[in-house]
Amino acid sequence: MATVNKKDLERQYRRLKKQSKREVEAAMDRVARKAGFQILRGAQDRAPVRDGVLQESLMIGNPDNIFDLILRGTKAEITVGTHLEYARYVEEGFTQRKGQFVPGHWDDEKFIYDPKAYVQFLYDQAAGKNPNIWDYGMILTGKRIPGVHYLARSEAEVESIMDELVQEELDELARRLFPDG
Numbered sequence: 001m002a003t004v005n006k007k008d009l010e011r012q013y014r015r016l017k018k019q020s021k022r023e024v025e026a027a028m029d030r031v032a033r034k035a036g037f038q039i040l041r042g043a044q045d046r047a048p049v050r051d052g053v054l055q056e057s058l059m060i061g062n063p064d065n066i067f068d069l070i071l072r073g074t075k076a077e078i079t080v081g082t083h084l085e086y087a088r089y090v091e092e093g094f095t096q097r098k099g100q101f102v103p104g105h106w107d108d109e110k111f112i113y114d115p116k117a118y119v120q121f122l123y124d125q126a127a128g129k130n131p132n133i134w135d136y137g138m139i140l141t142g143k144r145i146p147g148v149h150y151l152a153r154s155e156a157e158v159e160s161i162m163d164e165l166v167q168e169e170l171d172e173l174a175r176r177l178f179p180d181g
Contacts, residue, residue: 020177025071027169032069032076034165035158039080040067042154047090050110054090057082081151091147098142101133111138 037060044058057064058081068079081087103117114137121136133139158165 023173023177027173028071028074028076029069031165031169032071032078034169035162036067036069036078036080038158039078039151039154040065042157043080043150046148046150046153048148048150054082054084054087057084057087089145089147091149091151093145093147095144096140096142098140100140101137102140103137105135105137 040058040060044055047055047058049055056062059065060067064083066079066081066083070077101118102111102113103121104112104114105117106112117136121131121133124131
């Protein structure tokens with residue numbers, strides 16, 4: 001005859017309940033981190049590359065990288081991005097200030113910003129050389145420069161597969177909590 005000890009069963013239930021709570025919190029952490037890593041990878045792939053600084057700032061370990069995870073009860077909040085000042089203008093776009101002078105020069109199709117160019121213009125002007133301002137920079141037209149939305153598009157992509165990420169983690173959690181099937 002088989003016997004069931006109610007106290008043993010209750011003890012096992014409490015142990016499983018305690019263990020499962022820790023496992024669920026750890027699973028939430030893993031899903032949020034995985035989502036954050038995927039957003040950053042997607043953003044790195046989508047960010048325009050001129051000198052690579054923006055793209056590199058989206059890498060974990062880079063001092064300009066943002067990767068913050070906050071677990072509150074049943075919610076996990078992850079913030080990813082970069083501390084670079086100009087990154088938000090690349091992401092969201094901007095409108096030029098019409099008539100603003102930007103010092104620098106053109107190298108083929110690429111404008112190279114050089115803050116010393118305007119000083120050189122003033123120096124040449126004071127020396128009586130009658131310089132042309134266009135040789136020392138450009139004057140903005142006031143047009144709208146569209147954003148690339150490298151972060152927003154990556155976030156939307158990860159949101160679209162979030163159910164799959166959660167399901168993968170739940171399956172793994174079930175295997176750990178119930179190893180015998």
